[in-house]
Amino acid sequence: MSQPKLVINDLHVSIEEKEIIKGLNLEIKGGEIHAIMGPNGTGKSTLSSAIMGHPKYEVTSGEVSLDDEDVLEMEVDERARAGLFLAMQYPSEISGVTNADFLRSALNSRLGEGNEISLMKFIRKMDENMDYLEMDPDMAQRYLNEGFSGGEKKRNEILQLMMLNPKIAILDEIDSGLDIDALKVVSKGINKMREERKEEFGCLIITHYQRLLNYITPDYVHVMMQGRVVKSGGPELAQRLEAEGYDWIKKELGIED
Numbered sequence: 376m377s378q379p380k381l382v383i384n385d386l387h388v389s390i391e392e393k394e395i396i397k398g399l400n401l402e403i404k405g406g407e408i409h410a411i412m413g414p415n416g417t418g419k420s421t422l423s424s425a426i427m428g429h430p431k432y433e434v435t436s437g438e439v440s441l442d443d444e445d446v447l448e449m450e451v452d453e454r455a456r457a458g459l460f461l462a463m464q465y466p467s468e469i470s471g472v473t474n475a476d477f478l479r480s481a482l483n484s485r486l487g488e489g490n491e492i493s494l495m496k497f498i499r500k501m502d503e504n505m506d507y508l509e510m511d512p513d514m515a516q517r518y519l520n521e522g523f524s525g526g527e528k529k530r531n532e533i534l535q536l537m538m539l540n541p542k543i544a545i546l547d548e549i550d551s552g553l554d555i556d557a558l559k560v561v562s563k564g565i566n567k568m569r570e571e572r573k574e575e576f577g578c579l580i581i582t583h584y585q586r587l588l589n590y591i592t593p594d595y596v597h598v599m600m601q602g603r604v605v606k607s608g609g610p611e612l613a614q615r616l617e618a619e620g621y622d623w624i625k626k627e628l629g630i631e632d
């Protein structure tokens with residue numbers, strides 16, 4: 376059993392020469408669930424895209440490491456193989472590739488050459504997880520995300536999470552646009568990872584709303600504003616944000632809009 380550790384140190388990220396992330400620090404260890412909350416446009420999605428290596432997001436300074444290895448030096452697929460998982464706010468559609476084929480090749484890439492999963496085992500595992508997430512079995516043979524409803528896309532991201540079994544997952548607004556049933560299912564999947572993988576799995580949940588945190592109790596809550604983590608606390612911080620919004624933090628820190 377090993378406990379992974381993702382460290383983000385004084386990260387600065389620009390998009391088209393404009394600095395969006397302005398010196399962000401965060402450390403996520405296996406066994407921990409962190410939540411980042413923050414107003415729209417504050418750089419939450421930019422943070423996750425930069426960590427996954429989206430070419431549009433330029434890291435101008437700072438470090439990101441996973442188990443002391445430099446993530447920023449890795450190619451995008453190496454990051455996934457190293458055990459980072461990112462659920463995008465807007466998952467992309469891939470026409471002509473079935474969900475099952477996509478998942479199997481992603482899983483085999485994660486497992487590495489010589490350790491590929493057998494087709495039988497893969498199918499069994501996928502069926503099990505789809506059943507757990509109350510997904511229609513037809514979803515396996517549909518093209519990736521093509522015509523999926525909002526809720527289906529988010530469930531599918533959690534299916535990928537459960538199949539790929541990453542060390543650290545970053546889930547960007549996995550709760551947005553979900554009805555209560557889908558929200559419960561998504562939470563159930565994350566909680567299962569937490570219970571089963573224990574110290575081997577850490578998670579960063581980026582969310583706009585506190586309601587997801589009614590189903591997944593985070594260990595730490597961070598407030599992000601203007602490209603930085605400006606305040607950290609426990610679950611009670613999320614509840615205060617829900618009740619009072621962000622103005623009190625702005626006042627406390629002397630931040631202007």
Ligand code: ADP
Pocket residue numbers: 390391395413414415416417418419420421422431
């Ligand atoms: P959040 O996820 O907190 O709502 P984002 O990271 O999406 O915030 O956006 C932060 C800022 O970066 C915003 O001002 C947004 O307009 C800008 N931005 C984000 N993505 C892009 C992009 N691909 N091209 C240009 N500007 C972007």
Ligand code: MG
Pocket residue numbers: 385397398
């Ligand atoms: Mg700095």
Ligand code: MG
Pocket residue numbers: 419420421464548
């Ligand atoms: Mg966003």
